Amino acid sequence: MQLSYIIRRAVYSLFFLFLLATVTFFLMHAVPGGPFSGGEKPLPREIVERLMRYYHLDRPVWRQFLEYLWNIVRGDLGPSYTQRGRTVNEIIKDHLPVSAQLGAVAFLVAVFLGIPMGIIAAVKFNTFIDYFCMLIAVAGISIPAMALGPLLIYIFGVKLRVLPVAQWGTWKHMVLPAFTLGIGSSAMIARLTRASMLQVIRADFIRTARAKGLPESSIILRHALRNALIPVVTVLGPLFGALVTGTLVVEQIFCIPGLGRFFVYSITDRDYPVIMGVTLLYGAVIIIMNFVVDASYALLDPRITYD
């Protein structure tokens, strides 16, 4: 991979992030309502005006945008409106590592359940084992986390009492949420791996490998799988990005102090700096993951090069 290519991509990426920031900023300000107009009990008008002044929200939007851009350049993502005394930098610093840990484990669960399941299903194509694997995959896709989570809590937390119901801290706290989060993705990976493997297995070079008398395990794992992984890797990148930045439902059910809830509640709260912060963060992660995916293509298939 050429250095000039990497630099070019970095410049594109920055430009893309700028576009993302601009569109998000003006869109969110165009949406009716403000950060102090909701809540369980509305604030008096005069107080809302005071708060708008306090956070400079009484200034024209274009001026707020320029101030915001200047602050980002200095690495300051601004204050949170709903949590007084906390900055967006701190929110990301406190909650991203938790989501990243959980997301990474869930990703491993997804990959190490999904890929083997897909391979086995493809090798045992149209047998009972294939049907069984795909049944699990369909169930994994169809059962939402908000049903699976409480079910797992009830079985392992309340009835068997082998794992904590919720909270965050030790590895035990991670088992149920990581499984809840990973199982749906593993199902998707399994189906994708199976479909891709079925195509590759019928290719000529696999027949050649068989004719050479290679052991079956070597044919499947070294020759077939490597070629079958390209479509799988393509979805793994964005999937990893989505998992490590946190997911609302699993975090709410298991009381995990992750970043996922900020993607949703910052919008309902109109907490503008938090909306901007998490959107830009997610954009940056997706850009990086796509770059990693592109780089891994070259590793999987030597015919692919970048210049």
Added chain:
Amino acid sequence: MRRLVGFLLAVAFCLGGAAQHVVRLAISMEPKSIDPNIAYGTEFSRVLNNLFVPLVDYDYFARAPVPCIAEKWEISADGLQYTFYLRKDAKWSDGTPLTAHDVVYTVRRIVNPQVGSPYGTWFDMLEGYGEPDLTALGVVALDDYTVQFKLTYPASFFLALLSGILRPVPSWVVEKYGDRWTRPENIVVSGPYLLQSWEPYNKIVLVKNPLYFGANNVKIDQVIFYYVPEAATAFSMYLTGDLDELRVSGEYVQRAQADPTLAAQLHAISALYCQYVGFNCSVPPFDNPLVRKAFAAATDRSKVIAALGGGADPAYTFIPPGISGYIPPEAGVGIKYDPELAKSFLAQAGYPEGKGFPTVKFGYFADERGARIAQALQALWQDTLGIKIELMPREHATYFETVVAGAYNVFLLGWGADYPDGYDFLCYTFHSVRGEQTVKWYNPRYDALIDEAARTIDLGVREKMYQEAQKILVEEDAVIIPLFYRSSFILTKPHIERPYTPVSAWDARVWEWSIKE
């Protein structure tokens, strides 16, 4: 300073010995702030009321203000001057004495527009309110332990208001750290507990404050607030013993009632909250009181409460039980459910059997509760009055301003107590000048009663005025239809001894709790 706190913590720990009494509670929302001058809403007071003591406290059983930082007070004969004498053993957690100057600083801070306190407009009865020079404000320290408030009118609810919102803050810490003064590493408190740690969206840990003036009576050494947003998870945590106390609602109340063990741990109290339907009285046909009365008479509260799965008492008046001005149901005030009467009201208004009545725009806050109430009301009104109701759900960020903008004919709102006086319920809501401007209604008699009550110190006379005003509100003019008074259900593990007061609905006065040996 931090070293001192650390040392005191260590001392407290040694004195407490091995038998540490810990209680674990749940909060369903992350506190937006624990600054007592900034935090607004009910979920936050659960934490901060354990950290900061008020100038005066309130006894909900005696329905009277009781001493706290102020050990006694005098009110001048004209009701314009309040002098508070502070206890001399009140200290901040860094060892500084809590004085009258802290009280003065805090009132000025609340009123200061630059601070943006949600309570900023509540001290408008003070002399010098609204002047740029805050030192002109009618609150002065006569000496280190005497503070005097000067009022422009004899605000009868003044002590109740103070008990609700005036918790002094340490000026030197606020000035030094700004918005970050409530961080665990910076905070200095006055209450029964110290803030040991605060992990946002995870847990908040409080430990007993050895310098609190009532520390000898505090039995619980440590309080842990877990952030548990999901009701199902919270219920499971209570079952497994991860939580010692839990407020439940909806289906979990029914599940607890069905189980004999849990039913014995369940306690219901008034949540000091009234859910109501308001009318935009400025737009025809709802400018006609007969139309509003027709809707009120067509409202079967039992159906609405059933749609929510219980947990509330039907309301025909506005002020909930536990607040001065409450009218017991025996008094017969308000419009009862009477379908025939409803039809005749509508016919008198010129719409026999609902003929020619325009489609009604019914706004409500788009969550499950709101939807259930709105659908129940829609069915009732359509069936009884023969008219068409259009449901208009709206997300919370814009719901209230849409109501104020007059976009609906009928809307669902509620009001919970800020401080224990009927004034809070009747003035900030429907007073034509000081109110929320939701109902667009003006009745000089109502405004005059509220203004007069604000100047009437005698609680008995004042209550009569609140009752009279409510009669206008819910019966004569039928500006709102009160639906129900919300109840709060609390589960507490049997090893915990605690009082239940109306504020228990949102508060956790852990310093009053103990562990049964």
